[in-house]
Amino acid sequence: MAPSSAPRSDAGLVERVRALRPLIREHALRTEQDGRVTSEVASALSDAGIHRMNVPRRYGGYQTRLRTQVEALSEVAAACGSTAFKTLIQAGCSYIAALFPDEAQDEIFSSPDVRVGGTLIPDATAVATDDGYVVNGTSAFATGCQDADWHLLTVRVESADGPPEVLWTAVPMGELEVLDDWYVSGLAGSGSNSVVARDVVVPAHRVLPVGPLLGGDFPSKSNADEPFYRMPVLLLFCAWTAPNALGLARSALTEFTERIHRRGITYTFHERQHEAAVTHLQAAEAAMKISCAELLTAEFVALIESRSASGDPYTVEERARIRAQSGYVTRLCKEAVDLIGSASGASSLHRDVPVQRAVRDLHALSLHSFVNPATNLELYGRVLSGLDPGTPFL
Numbered sequence: 001m002a003p004s005s006a007p008r009s010d011a012g013l014v015e016r017v018r019a020l021r022p023l024i025r026e027h028a029l030r031t032e033q034d035g036r037v038t039s040e041v042a043s044a045l046s047d048a049g050i051h052r053m054n055v056p057r058r059y060g061g062y063q064t065r066l067r068t069q070v071e072a073l074s075e076v077a078a079a080c081g082s083t084a085f086k087t088l089i090q091a092g093c094s095y096i097a098a099l100f101p102d103e104a105q106d107e108i109f110s111s112p113d114v115r116v117g118g119t120l121i122p123d124a125t126a127v128a129t130d131d132g133y134v135v136n137g138t139s140a141f142a143t144g145c146q147d148a149d150w151h152l153l154t155v156r157v158e159s160a161d162g163p164p165e166v167l168w169t170a171v172p173m174g175e176l177e178v179l180d181d182w183y184v185s186g187l188a189g190s191g192s193n194s195v196v197a198r199d200v201v202v203p204a205h206r207v208l209p210v211g212p213l214l215g216g217d218f219p220s221k222s223n224a225d226e227p228f229y230r231m232p233v234l235l236l237f238c239a240w241t242a243p244n245a246l247g248l249a250r251s252a253l254t255e256f257t258e259r260i261h262r263r264g265i266t267y268t269f270h271e272r273q274h275e276a277a278v279t280h281l282q283a284a285e286a287a288m289k290i291s292c293a294e295l296l297t298a299e300f301v302a303l304i305e306s307r308s309a310s311g312d313p314y315t316v317e318e319r320a321r322i323r324a325q326s327g328y329v330t331r332l333c334k335e336a337v338d339l340i341g342s343a344s345g346a347s348s349l350h351r352d353v354p355v356q357r358a359v360r361d362l363h364a365l366s367l368h369s370f371v372n373p374a375t376n377l378e379l380y381g382r383v384l385s386g387l388d389p390g391t392p393f394l
Contacts (some may be wrong), residue, residue, distance in 0.1 A: 003144065004053050004080070005047050006047055006048065006049035006051075006052060006112070006113060006169035007049055007124070008060070009062070009063075009067060010049060010052070010053065010062035010064045010068065013048065013049055013050070013053075013062070013064065013068060013072055014068060014071045014072050014075060016048040016049065017045070017048050017050060017072045017076060018064075018075045019047060019073045020044050020045065020075075020076075020079070021040075021075060021076075021078060021079040022079075023041060023044055023079075024041050024044075024076060024079035024080045024083055025079040025080065025354070027040060027041045027083075028079065028080040028083070028189070028354065028357065029351060029352055029357075031080055031082050031083060031189030032188045032189040032351075032357065033189075034189065035182050035183070035188060035189060035191060035193075036146050036147070036182075036189060036190075036191035036289040037080075037082065037083050037144070037147070037189060037190075037191060038352050039147070041080075041083055042115075042138025042147050045083075045087060046113045046115075049062065049113075050072060050076075050087055050091070051090060051091070051094065051112075051113045051114065051115055052064075052112045052113060053068075053069050053072070053091050053094070053096065054069075054091055054092070054094040054095035055094055055098070055109055055112050055114070056105070056109065056222070056223060056226075057065050057096050057220065059105070059109035059112055060109075060111075061094075061109070061112050062111030063226075063228045065305065065309075066231070066236070066239055066301055066304055066305050066369075067301055067302075067305060068095040068241075069091065069240065070239060070240075070242070070243045070297065070301055071102070071244040073087060073088050073091070073240060073244065073247070074243035074244075074246045074250070075247065076247065076249050077243060077244045077245075077246065077251075077370060077392050078247040078248070078250055078251040079247075079251070080189065081186075081187060081244060081247070081248045081357070081358065081361030081362070081365070082187050082188060082189030082191075082361065083189065083190075084243070084244045084247060084248075085187050085190040085192075085244055085361075085365070086135040086143055086144040086189075086190045086191060088240040088241060088243075088244060089117060089118065089143040089144055089190075090115050090116055090117055090143075090144050090148065091119075091240060092233075092236065092240050093117055093118040093152050094114070094116045095229075095233065095236065096116075096118065096138060096152055096168060096208070096221075096233060097109070097116050097150070097170065098141050098220065098223055098229055099151065099208060099213065099218035099219070099220050099223065099229060099233075100168075100170060100205075100206065100207075100208050100218075100219065100220060101156065101205045101206075101208075101219045101220060102220055102221055102222050103221070104170050104203040104205050104206045105220065107170075107206070108150050108170060111149075111237045113149060114149050114150065114234075115144065115148045115149050115150075116148060116149065116150045116151070116152065117142055117143060117144045117145050117148035117150070117151050117152070117173070118143075118152030118153070118154070118167050118168070118196065119140070119141060119142045119150060119151070119152070119153060119154050120141075120154055120369075121139065121140070121154060122137060122142065122154045122155055122156040122164070122166050123137055123138060123139045123140065123154075123388060124137030124138070124139050124153055124154070124167065124197050125137050125155060125156055125157070125158065126155040126156070126157050126167060126202070127157070128157060129201075129207060131154070131203060131204055132202050132203040132204045132206070132207070133157070133167070133169065133201075133202045133204075133207065134199055134200070134201055134202075135153060135155050135157070135169055135171070135197045135199075135200040135201075135202055136197055136198060136199060136225060137196070137197055138179070138196045138197075139153060139154065139194060139195050139196075139197075140181075140192075140194045140196070141192045141194075142178070142192060142193055142194060142195040143190050143191060143192040144190065144191050145173065145178050145191060145192075145193055145195050146178060146193070147191070148173050148189050149173060149328075150170055150171065150172055150173060151170075151171050151172075151173050151176055151195060152168045152169070152170055152171075152208075153168070153169045153170075153171050153176070153195070153197060153200075154166065154167070154168055154169075154210070155167050155168075155169055157264070165209065165211070166209070166210040166211060167209055167210060168205050168207070168208040168209075168213075169202040169206060169207055169208075170202070170206040170207075170208075170361035171197070171200055171202060171206075171274055175197075175200050176195045176196060176197055176200070177195065177196040177198070177200070178194075178195055178196075179193055179194040179195070180193065181193055181194050182194075185360050185363075185364070186360040186361050186363050186364025186365070187361050187364040187365065188360075211392075213233065213274070214232075214233075214234070214392050214393065214394075216230065216232070227308050227309065227311065228308065230308065230311070230393075231304055231307075231308050232304075232314070232319070234323075234370075234393050234394060235300075235304055235314075235319060235322050235323070235394075236304070237370045238300070238322055238323055238325075238326035238370050238371060239301055239304060239322075239326070241301065241326065241330075241365070241368065241370045241371045242251060242293075242297050242326045242329045242330065242371065243297070244292070244365055245293065245329055245330045245333035245334070245362060245365055245366075245371070246293055246294060246297060246329065246355045248333065248337060248358045248361055248362050248365075249286075249289075249290045249293065249332075249333035249336045249337050249358070249362070249377070250290060251354065251358065252286075252336070252337045252340045252341075252354070252355055252359075252384075253286050253287060253290060253336065254339060254359040255260035255340075255353075255354050255355055255358075256281060256283065256286070256340045256343070256344060256355065257274075258272040259273070259344065259348075260272070260273035260279055260283075261273075261274050263345060265279075265345070266345070266346075266372070273345075278343075279343065282339055282340070285336075285339060286336040286339050286340050287336075289332040289333070289335055289336040289339075290332070290333065290336050292332055293328075293329040293332040293333050293336075296325045296328060296329050296332075297325075297326075297329050299325065299360075300321070300322045300325045301327065303318065303322065304322070310341070315336065316383055316389060316394065317384070319389075320380040320382075320383040320389050320394060321380055323376040323379055323380065323394065324376045324377050324379065326370065326371045326376065327371050327373040327374075327375070327376030327377060328332070328365045328373060328376075328377070329371070330362070330365060330371040330372075330373055331366065331373035333362060334362040334363065334365075334366050337355075337358050337359055337362050338359060339355065340355060340358075340359075341355055341358070341359040344356075379391060379394075
């Protein structure tokens with residue numbers, strides 16, 4: 001990969017990313033049309049240090065506090081939802097890579113700006129060999145695979161004695177084929193194409209069992225006692241995904257409150273939309289939903305950081321609540337942007353108007369399993385009702 005001029009510290013990371021918003025916004029339409037983040041934007045984010053947030057310090061990474069990561073990702077989302085989604089997935093997969101055996105980390109983190117992608121559904125299969133696995137299969141939703149250096153491919157190892165074992169396997173992107181199959185209505189520029197493995201050989205040290213990881217057990221010895229890497233992966237993905245919704249909603253509200261001074265309401269006596277009482281109600285309602293989403297996000301991010309600092313275990317209810325809160329954040333932001341979109345008039349349907357893209361991106365984001373509102377509320381409701389959550393993914 002190309003060398004980066006990223007600073008050695010994450011001090012000022014949010015400010016550096018915020019300064020890139022005009023560039024990211026300028027490329028947002030092209031990103032959507034191309035189905036991937038442009039090279040100019042990807043390089044600029046690398047130079048800002050965004051890919052170092054979860055890379056271990058011993059490799060030149062930042063191990064950035066979660067609150068700062070949330071703020072940085074929301075700045076990216078405010079300019080382009082697709083770019084933010086690719087960024088958060090690569091940030092999350094770098095975190096997972098830091099849980100692999102140390103020998104694998106030495107290979108993966110050859111640069112602190114390495115881009116690590118991944119797929120989280122075990123569509124591919126693996127067959128054990130004497131010294132590793134042979135992997136085959138097609139895996140969808142490989143976000144950012146076109147510019148990734150490594151890919152964490154989720155695979156299943158079939159067993160005649162019970163359910164399959166699920167593994168993450170670390171594979172150089174050059175060993176996988178990328179399919180041209182990402183044609184979607186939302187987050188269209190995230191480059192979430194399918195990848196294909198054909199007899200890919202994965203040595204044993206580049207394997208991370210998913211089951212034990214969900215219970216807090218991972219093979220890295222260097223990071224085993226590091227509080228930063230003891231945070232639950234699934235809850236972190238909830239925290240990394242929520243700012244995508246927040247950034248989109250905030251920017252949509254800003255765009256709306258600017259446009260209402262430049263346009264009227266067709267077939268009414270309002271020459272400027274901002275003069276109409278209905279506009280006042282719409283703007284206030286959207287702003288309140290976004291404010292509630294911000295408060296919920298701050299609450300569960302603070303809980304995750306607190307548990308990381310203290311080492312105290314989570315209760316099942318706390319884990320389920322974090323999932324529910326992240327889903328509710330996404331719902332509130334989607335409702336706010338849907339309201340803004342419906343109030344923005346037919347002129348907002350033009351592809352170069354950001355509001356319509358925010359509507360589509362938030363619809364797509366709300367379908368993601370990390371933050372799907374209905375699923376996450378159901379899990380929390382089960383726990384509140386005294387039942388097992390029904391999933392190990394907490």
